[in-house]
Amino acid sequence: MSLLTTYTMPDATGRYGNFGGKFVPELLMPALIELEEAYEQAIKDPQFINELETYLKQYVGRETPLFHAAHLSQKLGGPQIYLKREDLNHTGAHKINNTIGQALLTQRMGKKKVVAETGAGQHGVATATVCALLGLDCIIFMGEKDMERQKLNVFRMELLGATVQGVSQGSGTLKDAVNEALRYWVSHVEDTHYILGSVVGPHPFPKIVRDLQSVIGKETKQQIVEQTGKLPDAVVACVGGGSNAMGMFHSFIEDLNVRLYGVEAGGAGIDTNNHAAALTDGSVGVLHGMMTHLLQDQDGQIEEAFSISAGLDYPGVGPEHSHLHVTSRVAYTSITDQEALEAFQFLTKTEGIIPALESAHAVAYAMKLAKEMQQDETLVICLSGRGDKDVEQVKDALEGNYNG
Amino acid sequence: MGKERLALSFKEKKQAGENLFVPYIMAGDGGLDILEERIQFLQDAGVAAIELGIPFSDPVADGPIIQEAGIRALEGGTTLAKVLETLQLSKEKRSIPIILMTYLNPIYKYGVEHFAVACEQAGVDGIIIPDLPMEEESPIAAVLQDKSIAFIRLAALTSPKERLAELASRSEGFLYAVSVTGTTGVRATHQSEVKDYLQLLKSYSTVPVLAGFGVSNAEQAHELSNHCDGVIVGSKIVKLLHEGASDEVSALIKGSLKKQVHQ
Numbered sequence: 305m306s307l308l309t310t311y312t313m314p315d316a317t318g319r320y321g322n323f324g325g326k327f328v329p330e331l332l333m334p335a336l337i338e339l340e341e342a343y344e345q346a347i348k349d350p351q352f353i354n355e356l357e358t359y360l361k362q363y364v365g366r367e368t369p370l371f372h373a374a375h376l377s378q379k380l381g382g383p384q385i386y387l388k389r390e391d392l393n394h395t396g397a398h399k400i401n402n403t404i405g406q407a408l409l410t411q412r413m414g415k416k417k418v419v420a421e422t423g424a425g426q427h428g429v430a431t432a433t434v435c436a437l438l439g440l441d442c443i444i445f446m447g448e449k450d451m452e453r454q455k456l457n458v459f460r461m462e463l464l465g466a467t468v469q470g471v472s473q474g475s476g477t478l479k480d481a482v483n484e485a486l487r488y489w490v491s492h493v494e495d496t497h498y499i500l501g502s503v504v505g506p507h508p509f510p511k512i513v514r515d516l517q518s519v520i521g522k523e524t525k526q527q528i529v530e531q532t533g534k535l536p537d538a539v540v541a542c543v544g545g546g547s548n549a550m551g552m553f554h555s556f557i558e559d560l561n562v563r564l565y566g567v568e569a570g571g572a573g574i575d576t577n578n579h580a581a582a583l584t585d586g587s588v589g590v591l592h593g594m595m596t597h598l599l600q601d602q603d604g605q606i607e608e609a610f611s612i613s614a615g616l617d618y619p620g621v622g623p624e625h626s627h628l629h630v631t632s633r634v635a636y637t638s639i640t641d642q643e644a645l646e647a648f649q650f651l652t653k654t655e656g657i658i659p660a661l662e663s664a665h666a667v668a669y670a671m672k673l674a675k676e677m678q679q680d681e682t683l684v685i686c687l688s689g690r691g692d693k694d695v696e697q698v699k700d701a702l703e704g705n706y707n708g
Numbered sequence: 709m710g711k712e713r714l715a716l717s718f719k720e721k722k723q724a725g726e727n728l729f730v731p732y733i734m735a736g737d738g739g740l741d742i743l744e745e746r747i748q749f750l751q752d753a754g755v756a757a758i759e760l761g762i763p764f765s766d767p768v769a770d771g772p773i774i775q776e777a778g779i780r781a782l783e784g785g786t787t788l789a790k791v792l793e794t795l796q797l798s799k800e801k802r803s804i805p806i807i808l809m810t811y812l813n814p815i816y817k818y819g820v821e822h823f824a825v826a827c828e829q830a831g832v833d834g835i836i837i838p839d840l841p842m843e844e845e846s847p848i849a850a851v852l853q854d855k856s857i858a859f860i861r862l863a864a865l866t867s868p869k870e871r872l873a874e875l876a877s878r879s880e881g882f883l884y885a886v887s888v889t890g891t892t893g894v895r896a897t898h899q900s901e902v903k904d905y906l907q908l909l910k911s912y913s914t915v916p917v918l919a920g921f922g923v924s925n926a927e928q929a930h931e932l933s934n935h936c937d938g939v940i941v942g943s944k945i946v947k948l949l950h951e952g953a954s955d956e957v958s959a960l961i962k963g964s965l966k967k968q969v970h971q
Binding site: 317325326327328329330331332333334335473474479483486487490491492493494587588589590591592593598600602603604605606 | 764765766767768769771775782787788789811812813814815816817818838839840841843844861862863864865866867868871875886889890891
C-alpha cells in the first residue's frame with residue numbers, strides 16, 4: 305500500500321492541470337460564482353451534510369453493497385471480482401447521488417426551478433425524482449433520438465411531474481441536450497438551477513458532481529478492505545462524461561498500487577468514426593464550458609458520438625479524466641458495442657444481474673483484464689446502473705435490428 | 709487597421725449625428741462567394757462596422773435563427789480558415805471595419821497565435837468570443853494586443869456592478885452590452901432594467917457602448933440608442949438576408965441610423 309502523493313485538484317480557478325476552467329457566456333458567470341460560493345458553504349455546514357446523508361441512507365438506499373461475484377470470477381479464472389452495486393440505488397443508477405445533493409443546493413440558493421439534460425434518461429429520471437421529492441419545478445432536455453431509444457424513461461419523467469423537451473438539433477443526443485439546457489439556463493438563470501448530470505461543464509460542476517459521486521469510492525474502499533483485508537489491485541468503470549468513474553476513482557487516486565481503468569464507448573470500433581471515445585481517439589478543445597478531450601474535426605467543429613449506450617453517447621469527457629489521462633494515473637481504453645452486448649448477457653446469465661449497457665462496457669473490459677490477472681488479486685467493477693431500461697434495445701440488437 | 713479603424717468609423721458616424729449600427733451576418737450562409745457582395749451592400753447601407761459570425765457546431769449563446777444559419781454555412785463547407793482567406797482577398801477593396809464573432813474552439817483548433825496573425829493579414833479589426841469570460845481570456849488577450857486588434861468584451865444584465873466596471877475598462881473598440889437575459893434572437897420588447905444597465909455601462913466605458921441580442925426593428929434600435937451609442941442586430945438581419953429581403957435590411961438600417969429628438 306502506498307500513499308505517495310497528495311491530490312488536491314481542482315485548483316482555485318477550476319483547473320485540473322491544463323483542463324477544466326469555465327468557458328461560458330458572461331451571462332452565466334454570476335450564477336457559476338454563486339453556485340461555487342453556495343457549494344463551498346454547504347459542504348462546511350453540518351446541517352447540510354446531515355440532511356444529504358439522511359436522504360442518501362433513507363431515500364436512495366445507501367450504502368450500496370459490494371458483491372463478490374464468485375461465479376463470474378470462477379468462470380473467468382482470474383482475479384476475485386467484486387461488483388459495486390450502484391444499480392441498487394433508488395432509480396436504478398448512481399445518478400441520484402448527484403441529483404439529491406444538487407437539489408438540496410438548489411433549495412439552499414433559494415431557487416425553485418431546475419433544468420437538466422439527459423442522455424439515456426437515467427439522469428433525467430434521477431433529477432425528476434428529487435424534484436418530485438423536494439417540490440421543485442423540473443424541465444428536462446433530451447435528444448429526440450434518445451427519446452426514441454428510451455421511451456419508458458420519458459414516460460417515467462413525465463409521471464414524476466417533469467416536462468420533457470425533445471431536442472432535434474444536431475445529432476439529437478446528449479451533446480445537443482446539453483446545448484439546449486445551457487440555452488434554457490441562460491434565459492432563466494435568475495430563478496433556475498442547472499443540475500448537470502456528469503463531471504463535465506464549467507467549474508464548479510465537475511468538482512460538485514465528483515464530490516457528490518465520491519461516496520461510491522469511499523464506500524468501496526471501506527468494503528473491500530472489510531471483505532478482503534486489502535485494497536483492490538484493479539478498479540474498472542465506464543466513462544461517458546465520467547461521473548460514476550470519477551466518483552469511484554477519487555478515493556483511490558493517491559493509492560498508486562491500485563490500477564484504475566476507464567472504459568470509453570468504442571461503438572462500431574475506434575478505427576471507424578462511429579464511436580464515443582474522446583480520450584482514446586480525440587483531441588483537446590473547448591465545449592460546454594470546459595477545456596477537455598473532444599471528438600472534433602480539423603476545424604474545431606464537434607463531431608457526433610456513436611454508441612449503443614445512450615449514456616455514453618457524448619463527444620467530450622470530464623476535464624479531470626483528461627488530467628488523469630495525460631498524467632497516466634488512469635488507463636483509458638474502449639469497448640465496442642458488440643463486446644458490451646456480450647458482457648451484458650454474460651453477467652446476466654452468470655450472476656443474475658442485468659447491467660445497464662453503460663456498465664456492461666466496464667464488465668466487458670474487466671473480462672479482458674481478468675485474463676492477465678492472478679487468482680489472489682482483486683478487481684472491482686463499478687456497476688453504475690441496472691439494465692432494465694435497455695432490455696428492449698438489447699432484444700432488437702440481438703435480433704439483428706440494431707443500426708445505431 | 710484594427711482598433712484605430714473601428715474608432716475612426718464610429719467617430720465619423722457620430723459626427724454625422726447618427727446612431728451606430730452594426731449588423732451581424734453569418735459567414736458562409738448563402739455561400740462564401742457572396743460574402744464580399746454582402747459586406748459591400750451593408751457598407752453602402754450606412755453601417756458603422758460588420759460583425760461576421762464564424763459557424764460553430766455548438767453555438768450555446770445563439771437562438772434558433774443563427775443556429776440554423778450556422779448549420780447552412782457548415783453544410784456549405786465554411787471554415788474559419790476559408791473565411792479568413794476570403795477576407796484577405798477583398799481586403800484592399802474594403803473600408804468598413806470587420807469584427808469576427810467566433811466561439812473559442814475553432815480559434816483554439818486553428819492555433820491562437822496563428823489565428824491572430826491570420827486576422828491581421830485578413831484585415832480583421834475586432835474579435836468577439838461569446839464563450840470566453842474575463843477569467844479565461846488572458847492567452848487570447850495577449851496575442852490580440854500584439855496585433856492591435858480590438859478585443860471586444862460582452863457585458864450581461866446579470867453581471868454585478870464590479871464586473872461591469874471591469875468589463876468596460878477592458879473592452880476595446882466598443883463594449884457589447886447584451887441586453888436580454890437569454891440567447892440571440894428576435895424579441896418584441898426589452899426588460900425595463902435595460903435602460904439603467906446601459907446608462908451604467910456608459911458611465912463606466914471609455915469606448916462606445918452598443919446594445920445587442922433581441923434587437924429586431926428600428927423602434928427598438930432608437931429606444932436603446934437613447935441610452936447608449938447604438939445597436940447590433942443579428943437574427944433579424946440573418947433571417948431577412950436568407951429570405952432574400954435585402955430591401956427590408958436597407959430600410960431597417962436606414963430607419964435606425966437617424967437620432968430621434970422626440971421619443
